[in-house]
Amino acid sequence: MTAAAGGEIVQFDNVGLRYESSREVLSDVSFTLYPGSFYFLTGASGAGKTSLLRLLYLAQRPSRGVVRMFGTDTITLPRDRLPLLRRRLGVVFQDFRLVPHLSAFDNVALPLRVAGVAESELAQPVRDMLEWVGLADRMAARPATLSGGEQQRVAIARAVIGRPQLLVADEPTGNVDPEMAVKLLRLFEAMNRLGTTVVVATHDAHLLRQVPDSLIMRLDRGRLSDPTGALRYPPRRAVGPL
Amino acid sequence: MDEPDSFATQRRLSEPAGPTGPEDNAGTDRRRWSRQERAQAQIVPQERLQGPIPWVIAIMVGLMVIAAAGALALRNTGRAATSDLAGGITVQIVEARPEVRARLAERAALVLREQPGVSDVELVPQGELDALVEPWLGQDAPEIEDSAGGSAYADLPVPALIDARLAGPADPARLAALRAVLQREVPAARVDAQSTWLTPVFGAIESLTWLALALIVLLGLATGAAVLLAARTALGNNRGTIEIVHLLGGTDAQIAQIFQRSTAIDAAGGSIAGFAAAWIVVVLLGRTFGALQAGLVTGGALGWSDWAVLALIPVGAVALATLTARWTVMRALKGML
Numbered sequence: 001m002t003a004a005a006g007g008e009i010v011q012f013d014n015v016g017l018r019y020e021s022s023r024e025v026l027s028d029v030s031f032t033l034y035p036g037s038f039y040f041l042t043g044a045s046g047a048g049k050t051s052l053l054r055l056l057y058l059a060q061r062p063s064r065g066v067v068r069m070f071g072t073d074t075i076t077l078p079r080d081r082l083p084l085l086r087r088r089l090g091v092v093f094q095d096f097r098l099v100p101h102l103s104a105f106d107n108v109a110l111p112l113r114v115a116g117v118a119e120s121e122l123a124q125p126v127r128d129m130l131e132w133v134g135l136a137d138r139m140a141a142r143p144a145t146l147s148g149g150e151q152q153r154v155a156i157a158r159a160v161i162g163r164p165q166l167l168v169a170d171e172p173t174g175n176v177d178p179e180m181a182v183k184l185l186r187l188f189e190a191m192n193r194l195g196t197t198v199v200v201a202t203h204d205a206h207l208l209r210q211v212p213d214s215l216i217m218r219l220d221r222g223r224l225s226d227p228t229g230a231l232r233y234p235p236r237r238a239v240g241p242l
Numbered sequence: 243m244d245e246p247d248s249f250a251t252q253r254r255l256s257e258p259a260g261p262t263g264p265e266d267n268a269g270t271d272r273r274r275w276s277r278q279e280r281a282q283a284q285i286v287p288q289e290r291l292q293g294p295i296p297w298v299i300a301i302m303v304g305l306m307v308i309a310a311a312g313a314l315a316l317r318n319t320g321r322a323a324t325s326d327l328a329g330g331i332t333v334q335i336v337e338a339r340p341e342v343r344a345r346l347a348e349r350a351a352l353v354l355r356e357q358p359g360v361s362d363v364e365l366v367p368q369g370e371l372d373a374l375v376e377p378w379l380g381q382d383a384p385e386i387e388d389s390a391g392g393s394a395y396a397d398l399p400v401p402a403l404i405d406a407r408l409a410g411p412a413d414p415a416r417l418a419a420l421r422a423v424l425q426r427e428v429p430a431a432r433v434d435a436q437s438t439w440l441t442p443v444f445g446a447i448e449s450l451t452w453l454a455l456a457l458i459v460l461l462g463l464a465t466g467a468a469v470l471l472a473a474r475t476a477l478g479n480n481r482g483t484i485e486i487v488h489l490l491g492g493t494d495a496q497i498a499q500i501f502q503r504s505t506a507i508d509a510a511g512g513s514i515a516g517f518a519a520a521w522i523v524v525v526l527l528g529r530t531f532g533a534l535q536a537g538l539v540t541g542g543a544l545g546w547s548d549w550a551v552l553a554l555i556p557v558g559a560v561a562l563a564t565l566t567a568r569w570t571v572m573r574a575l576k577g578m579l
Binding site: 057058059060061079080082083084086087089091097099100102110111113114115158 | 285482483485486487488489490491492493494496576579
């Protein structure tokens with residue numbers, strides 16, 4: 001499956017989201033993400049960041065509007081075809097969501113195993129990834145024995161191990177020290193240079209300054225602030241290899 | 243900061259897996275998939291033989307095997323008795339005067355032997371007749387005297403009996419034909435099919451066989467229900483893990499396979515234990531009944547083909563448990579996006 005004819009990875013058009021009978025938590029959200037873009041998603045608590053990310057990582061379908069990902073309308077897409085789309089995504093959850101009875105190695109290997117990668121082919125990349133996030137000596141550790149920061153690094157390693165086309169991260173640096181936060185951000189940048197579109201939800205203003213070419217998506221009470229239309233109709237940009 | 247060493251060369255998950263070189267042959271693939279299946283199975287905690295399911299299945303399979311063995315033994319008993327009695331007829335000579343009765347019996351036997359398709363004509367000896375009435379009259383009966391001082395027992399008009407066997411079944415038409423022939427020569431003769439005497443017994447055997455089959459069906463349903471509840475509990479306990487696998491691109495079939503593999507292993511362990519226990523019970527019961535040396539009971543002994551049928555029960559239980567687990571998980575997953 002390739003990206004859309006226009007090249008966009010994600011296209012939201014007048015998307016609204018409402019949980020059961022409550023008011024809309026997202027209203028008239030429209031934006032387009034192109035390959036190789038780097039976005040920060042910001043907004044106050046309760047602004048709808050996590051809801052927007054849930055739509056992006058296909059945990060939720062919107063109540064209204066159009067969501068196209070990789071050129072596919074995800075609203076009308078049969079659910080048995082969603083797994084293939086999900087394998088093109090990398091997700092860092094705010095609460096890590098590591099599988100408690102699996103080791104750090106097995107947690108990071110999980111997306112590769114789900115995708116059917118042979119055991120002989122996944123061992124080295126998983127070791128490299130864990131080494132890179134500074135957990136080479138904690139490969140056999142279960143999540144319960146890892147600190148919050150270590151768990152977050154395992155979660156990030158799991159999200160990027162499959163070289164996703166779209167990386168979605170919900171407060172990925174919330175539990176690590178500033179030095180590790182910058183290091184992890186550099187990993188996202190490395191991914192971005194390889195063509196991965198990155199969306200990072202964060203409260204951390206310091207992080208926003210670390211990636212000069214990034215775009216800011218600001219949510220306010222469920223609405224996306226886009227006064228210039230740059231998010232809905234972004235200028236095309238040269239991207240790295242996909 | 244650079245990306246990890248193997249990161250740049252690693253293929254994307256959405257790219258199709260191509261040949262991996264010389265070692266990419268069927269044997270390697272089988273080994274690889276076997277390792278992969280093991281690794282995938284561990285995604286959900288495998289609490290083998292710790293939950294109630296293996297024991298529930300062991301009990302259910304044990305009861306089903308015993309019920310089925312009972313049904314097969316009853317069927318064998320019925321068949322053996324039917325086979326023994328199918329062409330059997332009994333001719334009674336009802337005559338009060340003993341000398342006349344004996345003469346008529348001899349005459350009837352002679353007539354029967356002349357009939358085509360009739361064989362094994364045998365006058366039942368007086369000793370066997372005495373044994374037949376002994377339960378009602380007692381052993382001392384011959385010493386009972388009548389009012390005239392004679393033997394009351396000797397004067398009892400016990401009919402003479404002739405056993406014979408027809409080449410085919412003793413159907414009503416053949417019985418009518420034999421009656422007609424005997425009526426001409428021995429009017430005191432009454433002809434009956436031996437199977438007639440055991441019709442109520444056959445009816446009872448058939449009812450018990452159906453009862454056993456109904457029990458097997460009910461136990462099978464109970465097994466399915468137990469597995470369904472266990473699968474739902476396991477799903478609930480592992481919901482977080484399942485959601486993660488789901489969001490990482492795991493398909494319903496992959497997740498269901500993990501549960502169904504785990505259930506199949508548990509069910510296999512339970513089935514083997516249940517079958518072994520039931521085998522011991524059935525063999526012991528068989529020996530007990532065999533020691534009775536009663537013709538009708540020994541006809542119900544189980545043969546190899548019966549044991550082969552019984553061996554299908556644990557196999558069926560594993561299949562039922564596996565399919566139930568798959569159905570339950572697939573149905574639950576349909577509720578997720």
